Amino acid sequence: MSTTTTPTARAVRRRATAALLAVLLAAATALVALPAPRAAGADDRGRHWAGFRIPKTGHAAGGWIGGYRVDGTPVFVITPGRRPNRAGFRPADATSNLRGPKGPSGAATERAAWILSKYGGHKDAVQAAAVDAAVLHLLGGRAWRFGAPRGAARIRASGDPATVRRYVRLMLRGSRASAGPHQVAVVASTADVGGVTGVTVRVTDGHGGPVAGLPVRVTSPDGGPSQPAAGPIDTVTGDDGRAVVRLAAPLAGWRTVVAEVGQVPLHWLRVRRGDRKRQASAAEGGVRRTIVASARVAVRGPQSLTLAADPAVLVAGSPARVVATIGGDGSSRTATASLHGPFASASAASCSGAAVATVSMPVVGDGAYASPAIAPSAGGYYLWRVAVDGTDTSVPVASCGAPVRVRARATVSLTAPSSAAPSDVVSAQVTVAGLPFGGPIDVTTSLYGPYGTATEACTGNHRDVVQRRPGNGTFTSISFQVDESGWYAWRASVPEGDLWLGATSICGAVGTLTQVP
Incomplete structure (x- = not known):
């Protein structure tokens, strides 16, 4: 036999509920598998980034203390009394002046900008909450200062109020000391x-x-x-x-x-302002x-400098110049030339010590420049020294060289006895002067005659004696014997040397004639 069982009402309800759950799960699975279309402006809406949930107040400052994320950028509310922004934000606008009769001062704006820029990019809940509180302290008005009721309440509602308050103080102190144009x-x-x-x-x-x-x-x-x-x-x-x-x-x-x-x-x-009026604006961190x-x-690079004496040999009192060939950066500058000496030998010459004279010349470009003349008055060896000023892109340069040999004008004079007897032995006084640095020097004394008259003197036969002398001074010549009557003429001479010109005394003048009766 067969038995038929009729279900109760409770069993029927349980089976209906199970079937409904199965339908909902299938629909949920379908929703997960198929991506939902993105709402217009979804990337422009603020999403929680770093911070703490706090009680909602109906204002933008309620519900969250910290930073949001808009288009991948952290932002922080700067208009706490407005409505929460649910419509999205406009593109960022750089501003240093938040307009309005009750807007923050320029100094407060700079301080908030410094805090946002320095600390607003680090994703840390406590730090983001401190940035939020510090920015509203500066930009939100008196009621939102972190010690005022509204500001303090938001910090108390955070996850770590003591640390947030400490961070806020540090940020405000730092902004006071450092904010502004760097x-x-x-x-x-x-x-x-x-x-x-x-x-x-x-x-x-x-x-x-x-x-x-x-x-x-x-x-x-x-x-x-x-x-x-x-x-x-x-x-x-x-x-x-x-x-x-x-x-x-x-x-x-x-x-x-x-x-x-x-x-x-x-x-x-x-600043990212709200797409709709009365909705909150935010500033990027x-x-x-x-x-x-x-x-x-x-x-600075080096300069080139070469020197040439003009002339290299001259007589004391004559003009001397140096030709300096200068190469550098082509800028205008000044060259200074100085003549150093005299020295007794070329090997002893140097550019140390005082100069005989110094002249300068303008250098308007690279090339050869002749200095103004200097006239050395003493015989000897000299050296030129030329110094060229540096410029912005060239170092100063100096050179010592271009030797100069200056020959002095030596002089020799003679004083003879005015008369002598036949067969006397006579001599003259000879004076040598103008020799630089002394001798030695060979002095030749000549005796001409005898002549019938004084006007015939200094011609014809003569006798010579040569004496080695140490230098300038007066000495007695070697003696001559005069055997015949008549007039005798005396003459002295010195040869030229490296540093002087040769010289001959006057002959036939008073003081250079001796009469033997």
């Missing part, structure tokens, strides 16, 4: 070819204080045949805000040194900039 100064030292150009990059904050820890890249981009490119060299500013690098200086000329300083905090806000500064600096 400056970069580049100072490069002049170098000589083959050396190095020292480059100091100094970064200061809005109050002139040093900024440490910023990346710096230094290059010298000048290229071409005059100056090859150098760098890049990467470094970081130290505690004094300075970064120092050294660039090779292989060629002479002007070079440009460029410093790129990155990660510089902003002093303006990048973690946005920094790069400052590029440069300086022009010289690399």
Whole structure:
């Protein structure tokens, strides 16, 4: 026999519920498998990025303390009393002035920008909450200061209020000391070819204080045949805000040194305003900039200098010049020429000690330049020294050389006895002067005669004696015997030498004749 069982009402309800759950699960699976279409402007809507959930208040400052993410960029609310932004944001707009009669001051805006730029890009819940609270303290108005009721309540509702408050104080203190336009100064030292150009990059904050820890890249981009490119060299500013690098200086000329300083905090806000009125605006966090500064600096090269005396041999009192052939960078400069001497020998000559005279001449380009004349008054050996001024791109140069031999004008005079007796032995007084540095020198004394009259003197036969003398002075000549009556004439002479001209005394004048009756 067969038995038929009728289901109860409770069993029927359980089977209906199971069937409905199966349908919902199938629908859910289908929804996961098929991507939902993206709502218009979805990337422009703020999503929680880093921070803490807090109680909702109906205002933009409620429900979350920290940063949001819009288009992959962290942003922080700057209009806490407006409605939460659910419609999306406009593109970022750089501003340093939040308009409105009750808007924050320029100083407060700069401080908020500094905090957002320096701390707003790090994804940490406590730090993001502190950035949020510090920014509203500066931009949100009195009620949102972190010690005021609304500001304090938001911090208390965070996950770590004590740490958030400490971070806020540190951020506000730092912004007070450093916010504002940052400056970069580049100072490069002049170098000589083959050396190095020292480059100091100094970064200061809005109050002139040093900024440490910023990346710096230094290059010298000048290229071409005059100056090859150098760098890049990467470094970081130290505690004094300075970064120092050294660039090779292989060629002479002007070079440009460029410093790129990155990660510089902003002093303006990048604001994303709401797509709809009365919805909150936000400012971007973690946005920094790069400052590029440069300086022009010289690399000094050598100059060429050759000297030639004009003339190389002259008589004392005659003009002497030096011709300097100068090569450098072609700039206008000055050359100074000095004549040093006299010296007794060429080997003893030098450019040390005082100069006889010094003259200068303008150098308007590369080439040969003749100095103004100098007239040395004494015999001896001389040397020219020429010094050429340096320029921005050339080092000074000096040279000593171009020897000059100056010959003095020697003199010799003679005084003879006015009379003598036949067969007397007579001599004369001879004086030598004008010899530079002494002798020795051979002095020749000649006796002419006898003549019938004094007018016939200094011709015909004569007798000579030669005496070696040490130099200038008066001495008695070797004696002559006069055997015959008549007039006798005396003459003395000295030969020329390296440093003097030869000379002969006057003959036949009073004082140079002797009469033997």
